[in-house]
Amino acid sequence: MSEETLILDGSVKSKEIQEEIKREVEKLEDEEGVVPKLSIVFAGNNPASKSYIKLQQRICDKVGIESEVVDLPGDISEEDLLAELDDLNNDDDVNGILIQMPLPDQVDDDKVIRSIDPDKDLDAFHPYNIGELVIDGDAYVPCTPEGVMALFDMYDIELKGKDVTVVGHSNIVGKPMALLLLNRNATVSVCHIDTKDTASYTTESDIVIVAAGVPNLITADMVKEGAIVIDVGINEVDGKIVGDVDFENVKEKASAITPVPGGAGPMTIAMLLKDTVQSCKDMLAN
């Protein structure tokens, strides 16, 4: 079985996308004299955030996108943070704004996400963008589920009519993932921590997408023979990065599976780059 399992290689697909973006960025610079720019807003000292930001910046650099970190003190007031955001909203050189969560306790996340200019809100935190997703409109969608959809498309995985279970119902992965799948006419079930029997859903599904943040949550007995398994989890266990899926055993049953690392993660960053370039083009056109 294992030899037949297709490894959905997010690293390779992400690099393909990055190559294309690099060409687009060069073209924008040559023809319009413009370099797309991403601003990452970060407040505090979270080491995981810091290393993720470094990774984002390194990849921006590789494809020629300018990136800046707006590095704010952990004790910044909400008012000051909103003022910084306002400057970014109004800066014509800034095409995309990422708010690195979590924000410090004294800052109201809800207020911040409603204050990003929706046109620069690449991760679709703003209700306007996420609402466009519900009605299948044209707007930014959260980069992680967007990356999973890109992976399906790049591997020609048909979604219409497929039975899909999404495990996890977060605002930034589970719910938008479910909506993207519904918009493509998959049959979608969403399980989460209060679900009585997650296995009763996953064992019947053609595709299982897991974004729960729980290592080894999905075991081989929970997936049907030939299923496609997408692991969006990123967990650190004994200094090693693992997903939410018992990869070694599940891959014996699955027809296709994403590894962690190297699956959904690199696709997320690819979408971020793609959206930054798109925003730059949109801003030039307007």
Add this chain to the structure above:
Amino acid sequence: MSEETLILDGSVKSKEIQEEIKREVEKLEDEEGVVPKLSIVFAGNNPASKSYIKLQQRICDKVGIESEVVDLPGDISEEDLLAELDDLNNDDDVNGILIQMPLPDQVDDDKVIRSIDPDKDLDAFHPYNIGELVIDGDAYVPCTPEGVMALFDMYDIELKGKDVTVVGHSNIVGKPMALLLLNRNATVSVCHIDTKDTASYTTESDIVIVAAGVPNLITADMVKEGAIVIDVGINEVDGKIVGDVDFENVKEKASAITPVPGGAGPMTIAMLLKDTVQSCKDMLAN
């Protein structure tokens, strides 16, 4: 069995809500000198729309809410319709705006729903409002799924951890219904026309909510013993209004069921009244 089945009586519950609204409207008039007002935008000649609008106006009248129909010609240009909408957005006496769908062909629905002031958009057509629903924020939600949730609450039906299937994935019922249920931690599956085997979902569900617009779509063999069945369908068959559920047979198996008419329908109108009064209060407070 049949004697034990609880009929979820939307007519009775709607009237309870209407009584409360009537008292609130009287209080607003006495204390603030203000009468809540709903504007219904209608273009063309659709007879079903006309009779529904009449019903809405009659019930507004009963509870003391002022209603007006902005009755536009079927050949109105998009520009003129948007100008009418703009007037309503800016009219401080108007608390709620309903756009009666379908709009004439020459008018772009997408443009219209993005032009309603979200604060007056009681049916949550605007992406901003529907996006707030995704992230469980505080905003208007589409009145039909809102009415179903109110029915659950008024009958003390627990949702957390329940297996729920929603049949239908429209923007105004199926998708927002699923999101409301997820926000209450139900496990939610959404089936639709492309679903391979809807019965495989409905037979395993504690609660089945149907909004497909297909008479007799849900038959007794498709629900499990003791399930709760909510029928949102409104279809005309041989001059009679029926839902999407084979009511007579399904009620023998269900523990609770909504009739059609007299179930979800009256709850929708009750929510519309409630939201109009809420908008009036919000506008007074701002």
